[in-house]
Amino acid sequence: MRxxxxxxxxxxxxxxxxxxxxxxxxTNGGGGEGNERPAAEYAAGLLAAAGLExxxxxxxPGRANVVTRVPGTDPEAPGLLVHGHLDVVPADxxxxxxxxxxxxxxxxxxxxxxxxxxxxxxxxMIAVARHWxxxxxxxxxxxxxxxxxxxxxxxxxxxxxxxxxxxxxxAGCSEAIGExxxxxxxxxxxxxxxxxxxxxxxxxxxxxxxxLTANGTAGHGSKINPDNAVGALAxxxxxxxxxxxxxxxxxxxxxxxxxxxAALGVKVDLDAPGFDPQxxxxxxxxxxxxxxGLVRATLRESANPTMLDAGYKVNVIPSTxxxxxxxxxxxxxxxxxxxxxxxxxxxxxxxxxxxHSPPVQAPVESALFAAARAALLxxxxxxxxxxVCMTGGTDAKQFAELGIAGYGFTPxxxxxxxxxxxxxxxxxxxxxxxxxxxxxxxxSRLLSGAE
Numbered sequence: 001m002r003x004x005x006x007x008x009x010x011x012x013x014x015x016x017x018x019x020x021x022x023x024x025x026x027t028n029g030g031g032g033e034g035n036e037r038p039a040a041e042y043a044a045g046l047l048a049a050a051g052l053e054x055x056x057x058x059x060x061p062g063r064a065n066v067v068t069r070v071p072g073t074d075p076e077a078p079g080l081l082v083h084g085h086l087d088v089v090p091a092d093x094x095x096x097x098x099x100x101x102x103x104x105x106x107x108x109x110x111x112x113x114x115x116x117x118x119x120x121x122x123x124x125m126i127a128v129a130r131h132w133x134x135x136x137x138x139x140x141x142x143x144x145x146x147x148x149x150x151x152x153x154x155x156x157x158x159x160x161x162x163x164x165x166x167x168x169x170x171a172g173c174s175e176a177i178g179e180x181x182x183x184x185x186x187x188x189x190x191x192x193x194x195x196x197x198x199x200x201x202x203x204x205x206x207x208x209x210x211x212l213t214a215n216g217t218a219g220h221g222s223k224i225n226p227d228n229a230v231g232a233l234a235x236x237x238x239x240x241x242x243x244x245x246x247x248x249x250x251x252x253x254x255x256x257x258x259x260x261x262a263a264l265g266v267k268v269d270l271d272a273p274g275f276d277p278q279x280x281x282x283x284x285x286x287x288x289x290x291x292x293g294l295v296r297a298t299l300r301e302s303a304n305p306t307m308l309d310a311g312y313k314v315n316v317i318p319s320t321x322x323x324x325x326x327x328x329x330x331x332x333x334x335x336x337x338x339x340x341x342x343x344x345x346x347x348x349x350x351x352x353x354x355x356h357s358p359p360v361q362a363p364v365e366s367a368l369f370a371a372a373r374a375a376l377l378x379x380x381x382x383x384x385x386x387x388v389c390m391t392g393g394t395d396a397k398q399f400a401e402l403g404i405a406g407y408g409f410t411p412x413x414x415x416x417x418x419x420x421x422x423x424x425x426x427x428x429x430x431x432x433x434x435x436x437x438x439x440x441x442x443x444s445r446l447l448s449g450a451e
Contacts, residue, residue: 003135010131010444011437015110017046017123018436019103021086022112028087028152032060036086036149036158039119040064043086043147046126050133057166059149063157066147067169070129072139078174079142080368081404082447083395084122085151085158085179088114095427108433115431116423118179121410122147124439131444139448144173151179151395154355159398173404175368179394181408182376182442183435184383186416187291189264194416196383197263198376199294201408202369203252203389204396206359208303208327208337212236213320214349221315230310232348233321237305239344240325245300247277250331252389255364256295257284263384264291298389301337303327303344324354328391331359357397361389362405372409375446379438380413409446413438 021039028034037058044054044066054068066086072079091100091113098104100113110120125145132138146169148158155161162169181201189195214236216229249257254270261268266287269275281299285292307324311317329337345351363369364387373385396406412435414420423429 003137006131006135007441009134010127010440013130014123014127014436014440015105015433017126018110018115018120018431019105019112021119021123022103022110022114023101025101026087026114027090028150029090030153032157034087034150034153034157035062037062037064039086040066040147040149043122043126047129047145050130052129055169057162059157059161059165063149065149065158065162066145067162067166068145069169070132070139070143070145072141072143074140077141079144079170079172080447081144081146081170081173081176081399082125083146083148083159083176083178083399084118084125084410085148085395086119086122087149087152088117088119089152089425097428100429105433109430110433110436111428111430113429115429116420117425117429118410120431120436121179121439124410124436124443127440128444128447131440132448137444137448142172143447144170148395155395155398159395163398163401167402170399170402170404173402175362175366176396176399176404176406177372177409177446178396178406179408179410180390181388182372182411183420184380184412184414185294187264188289190287190289191265195263196380197260197291197294198380198383198385198411199388200369200372200385201390202364202387203250203298203331203361204359204393205298205389205391206329206334206397207355207357207393208329208353209355210303210325210327210341210351211354212323212325212345212349212351215320216317218319219317221317225317228317229319229321230317233310233323236345236349237308237323239346240303241305243303243340243344245302245340247281247299248301248330248333249277249299250361250389252361252364252387253295253298256386256388259384259386260288260291260294263386264288294386294388297391298330301327301329301333303341329359330389331361334358357393360397360400360406362407366405368407371446371449372407375442376411378445379442411439411442412436
């Protein structure tokens with residue numbers, strides 16, 4: 001009874017914590033520029049007040065992380081890591097209808113940078129820990145909460161540093177849940193039925209951020225120059241931009257297609273004799289309609305040119321030109337990606353990794369995935385929970401180096417007209433209060449009895 005009565009308190013807390021975390025400006029400007037320390041101290045104070053012993057760990061001045069462990073009732077059970085990041089991407093106040101670091105609560109929403117990505121989720125985790133402390137709930141497994149710095153850049157000051165310098169904090173953890181997944185996606189089936197679908201991430205494409213360099217002969221802009229670095233680089237960038245990557249079905253995305261099809265009433269038989277992804281996936285995606293957006297970007301590798309840099313004066317041919325490419329790689333595709341980059345850049349252009357993190361995937365048949373599904377359906381009966389692979393990446397990649405299988409699960413019950421994906425790094429980022437309250441209940445249900 002006490003557990004039931006305390007949900008109102010937990011709900012009020014998660015809204016307040018989200019608002020107060022947003023007011024702490026933890027903008028990550030990249031290149032080592034950031035200051036998560038005030039948010040880390042705030043989170044640690046709330047956890048300490050719940051009787052826990054959080055550690056604030058700085059990887060560099062201001063770049064702070066928080067880690068604490070909640071002991072489980074079964075010392076033989078493997079631990080479960082629950083992680084979220086404290087940093088946010090920059091926000092231009094001139095583009096927002098509210099100040100991005102106001103944490104304003106109005107119209108049933110908490111507004112500000114980080115509301116969705118991902119201070120709201122951090123607030124849920126803290127609210128769960130405090131709910132347990134008040135009601136005497138103890139999880140079966142050890143639960144390790146980790147709030148990290150620098151996820152919005154390279155994780156060098158956050159999860160990567162923790163894994164390298166403090167792996168003992170995650171001893172015994174076999175699985176993790178973290179950013180993204182577990183939120184409502186409203187879809188319409190071909191027969192007109194409205195569906196609530198909850199994608200849970202069981203994989204992530206790897207990051208392959210590239211630097212391309214072309215070297216040539218400097219000279220006067222009025223002279224014919226067959227060894228022009230800018231021309232060589234531009235040709236390589238154009239080839240990369242135009243390249244059509246082949247479709248590849250990973251286990252996670254194959255499961256996603258099958259389960260999404262079942263929810264929609266669309267036949268999906270990936271094991272049919274003669275099934276050819278290059279030929280048969282495009283019409284299958286058409287039959288899935290808007291639901292195809294859950295998987296479309298994770299059916300192949302990608303490489304998008306994003307930066308160009310060359311020269312200092314229009315009538316001077318430079319000797320060097322560089323470009324940046326944002327590459328993303330499916331599990332099992334790293335050799336294909338590297339080979340393709342060799343072919344597309346050609347003999348005139350060199351490429352190297354500016355930042356590289358491997359793709360990861362976790363089994364969709366696991367007890368943890370089943371428990372996540374059950375926790376969502378207990379709060380939203382009649383919904384559909386499906387596995388997906390994330391287009392981008394999270395700190396799960398770093399924790400995977402410790403052998404921890406990661407899932408994206410930050411549950412939110414969202415209304416039909418709420419475009420969550422558009423708010424990631426977008427203007428007027430906000431989250432419904434009721435979505436946060438729902439998330440606390442689902443997360444507590446999962447973590448307290450996760451198998």
